[in-house]
Amino acid sequence: MTVETISVGPETVEVASFSEVRPRWSAELRAAVSGRINKVFDTALAGERVEAGATLITIENSRYVAELAAAELALKEAKLALWKAKNATTLARKEFERNNTTPPNDLALRLPELEIAQSRVTSVKSRVEAARRQLDDSTVTAPFSSFVAERFVSPGQSVNAGETLVKLVDDTTFELTVELGRRDWVLLQQPLPGQTAHVVSQDGETIAQATIRQAGGFLDEKTRQYKVFLEIDDPGPVPVLSGDFVRVILPGVTVPKALNIPASALTQEGYVWYLDENDRLQRVTPQVLYRRQDRIVIEAPEGADTWRIAVTPLVSFLPGQMARAKKAGI
Incomplete structure (x- = not known):
């Protein structure tokens, strides 16, 4: 049986959750006056990136x-x-x-x-x-730096006050909302506002750092989960795209007694098998703190300071069964 000898030590928890990247500002610009569309500038075409103050559309004035x-x-x-x-x-x-x-x-x-x-x-x-x-x-300009998501009018068209002209989405500041259960919430490093979280793409690449704006002020009335609100105002060299589905890693507390074990050591039933001092198999049902790639951090069970963890436990394992240990990597 392959085992990995792991010592009890402090581990800083990382609480991860998935979230959708959303622009801070999203607006449908509507005509404030009525009249005939005089000109639609290239800046108002769908997909264009415009700076704040750029002219989009003019109405006959x-x-x-x-x-x-x-x-x-x-x-x-x-x-x-x-x-x-x-x-x-x-x-x-x-x-x-x-x-x-x-x-x-x-x-x-x-x-x-x-x-x-x-x-x-x-x-x-x-x-x-x-x-x-x-x-x-009568001159419609972009109220903030943005992308033109959609255009609704053409030159020569007559519009009334209140009709939609273009839709804009912010391209500089993005927001994220993460929902967490009570078990994950207690593992977060409090107070959260002002702390930094890592935003990771689906490929596992860190694409931005997000600042926690507010957290835990109320529970979602449907899911009864805590909400954490984050913002990205400096995306960095890797582009952050509105609508992207990302993984957010929040700062957690440091657990003084924890074990960093292979992910394969946790069975489908939620057990972790180990060898005691008499080379007999024993099992525990640990509290999983968080997962990191192919490793799992769990709270260390009471007892020894060093544990011989079964790397790939078998379904035939029985508590008290004698086993011969083989160190991982040998």
Whole structure:
């Protein structure tokens, strides 16, 4: 029987789970104004990568240019009316001062007219801002650096406010959500926020480091599992793709007494066989802490500091059966 002699020692647990890479921002840009599509830029074509602020689509804007011009004219007229009202109030006040008399009421000083003129200026300023915003909205730009996932309009097409124009997905910051059961949760190194986790591809290659943003604030109402929220804001040389299915390795606690055994030593029934000091077979049902490739880390059973673990246990093994040990690799 092939055995591997393993000493009890500390092991830092790695808690792993699978997750889907998702963009932090994903938006369907909708028309804020109505009109005919004037131009669709190449940046708005599906699959294009665009920087924040890049122009995607323009909507015919002559109507909004006219509305802004009318609003600015109304503002000038309102300011003129305000200036006249201020002048009238000043003249009235000086007249009473010259006659050394007290004005009987605010009406005598033209104060109501002044207040109305001030309110009109404030109102028309808001109208100008609204008109300018509508004019700006006729040019659709990317609100963040992203990929164009889908385009919904073409040049010459008429759109109404609220219709979808393009769909964008973030290309710089990605998010991951990992769900863990209570058994894995207690093995994590607390507090989690701010710590780093490894993001591993399906090929086993580390493609990024993720920062744990928040964890364990609530349980999922369906699965009753803990949720860990991570973000990747510096993907590195290996591309991180939205929608990719990855393995996330979270930082765990250090178990002072553990055994790092071959994965083949754990039977389908969950037993680990070993030889005692009398060369007799014994078995234990260990608590598996985590798996790492072809190794398994388990909590060390009570007893000895060194264990002779059966590398490939047979179904014919019986507790108390005599066996001759052969060291692994010999």
